[in-house]
Amino acid sequence: GEVSATPEPNESEYLSPVSIGGQTLNLDFDTGSADLWVFSTSLSSSSIGQHAAFDPSKSSTWEDYPGASWQIMYGDGSGASGTVGFDVVEVGGATASRQAVEIATKVSSSFVSDVNNDGLLGLGFSKINTIEPQPQKTFFESVLPKLDQPVFTADLEDDAAGTYEFGRVDTTKYTGMLHVTPVDSSNGFWEFASTAYSIGGTTYQNSGASTAIADTGTSLLLVDDNVAQAFYAQVQGSQLSRTAGGYVYPCSAQVPDFGVQIGSSGFIATIPGSDITFAEVGQGTCFGGVQGNGGGGIQIFGDVLLKQYFAVFNGGNESFGIAAK
Numbered sequence: 128g129e130v131s132a133t134p135e136p137n138e139s140e141y142l143s144p145v146s147i148g149g150q151t152l153n154l155d156f157d158t159g160s161a162d163l164w165v166f167s168t169s170l171s172s173s174s175i176g177q178h179a180a181f182d183p184s185k186s187s188t189w190e191d192y193p194g195a196s197w198q199i200m201y202g203d204g205s206g207a208s209g210t211v212g213f214d215v216v217e218v219g220g221a222t223a224s225r226q227a228v229e230i231a232t233k234v235s236s237s238f239v240s241d242v243n244n245d246g247l248l249g250l251g252f253s254k255i256n257t258i259e260p261q262p263q264k265t266f267f268e269s270v271l272p273k274l275d276q277p278v279f280t281a282d283l284e285d286d287a288a289g290t291y292e293f294g295r296v297d298t299t300k301y302t303g304m305l306h307v308t309p310v311d312s313s314n315g316f317w318e319f320a321s322t323a324y325s326i327g328g329t330t331y332q333n334s335g336a337s338t339a340i341a342d343t344g345t346s347l348l349l350v351d352d353n354v355a356q357a358f359y360a361q362v363q364g365s366q367l368s369r370t371a372g373g374y375v376y377p378c379s380a381q382v383p384d385f386g387v388q389i390g391s392s393g394f395i396a397t398i399p400g401s402d403i404t405f406a407e408v409g410q411g412t413c414f415g416g417v418q419g420n421g422g423g424g425i426q427i428f429g430d431v432l433l434k435q436y437f438a439v440f441n442g443g444n445e446s447f448g449i450a451a452k
């Protein structure tokens with residue numbers, strides 16, 4: 128079948144309505160993790176706040192997974208944990224009839240205050256699913272055999288709604304060719320080679336990290352620290368601010384275009400300098416959407432890059448493709 132879920136953009140995340148046991152929640156579709164977890168009625172009412180909370184006792188199709196648990200921690204220090212069960216999960220038009228659903232009994236403060244999302248729907252590979260004693264399939268892996276094509280696409284927009292589609296590639300959504308690179312899923316991510324970058328149209332070879340992941344769950348573009356340093360060397364007045372947690376610069380600064388290689392084919396995906404500012408942090412200072420990855424070997428290509436393109440995630444031949452739109 129073919130399905131589409133139109134996420135509501137909010138700040139840096141793209142939320143899509145998901146039906147679980149007949150209850151609808153807004154979940155953040157996240158290719159950088161592999162847990163489907165939801166705010167639940169087991170949380171304290173102060174944690175639930177304005178969030179939609181899933182109540183397993185009100186689902187006629189809920190099945191407990193006795194003794195199972197999960198616990199996830201993200202690089203930004205946020206995290207959640209809880210218990211597990213199975214239920215019918217429906218996105219757009221595709222249905223996973225017995226999908227592992229992770230009930231949050233604890234969530235970190237950043238999720239409590241992020242009132243727009245009621246949980247995450249992981250679209251990474253289940254080898255990084257955190258369910259104990261046995262990792263469970265992601266929603267995409269559950270529906271894959273039933274899809275016309277073993278793919279999902281992400282068409283993230285800046286301030287307009289974006290769209291995730293499962294089972295087909297809507298060729299009217301992009302122009303020119305799809306630049307496809309093989310994916311190495313051994314770390315559980317949609318990971319590919321990336322050994323070059325461009326600043327203001329001039330291409331350079333990476334000196335450090337040589338791979339990157341396509342990560343719709345991360346807002347920023349986290350590149351090798353040396354690459355970030357080289358980029359901001361060309362932004363007048365920029366500095367690495369510990370208080371801001373990254374590179375900042377005068378909002379009036381001229382920001383060059385920045386590009387990163389997708390796969391070893393040589394295609395450089397470019398972000399116009401005018402789209403690189405992520406946030407104003409006050410007093411005419413702006414926080415950049417390009418930041419260092421803190422020395423990890425993997426670069427994280429988040430929404431700052433992905434929203435410039437139409438992206439195709441192929442679970443059949445394990446490849447990642449992007450095209451201009």
Ligand SMILES: CCNC(=O)c1c(-c2ccccc2)csc1NC(=O)CNCCc1c[nH]c2ccccc12
Pocket residue numbers: 140155157158159160201202203205237241244342344345346420421423427
């Ligand atoms: C900043 C979020 N990203 C990460 O931590 C991350 C890292 C990572 C690891 C260490 C240091 C920095 C980043 C590797 S893959 C990866 N990607 C993910 O983990 C994707 N999932 C992020 C989910 C997430 C974390 N905080 C949120 C707040 C709102 C919506 C979604 C989220």
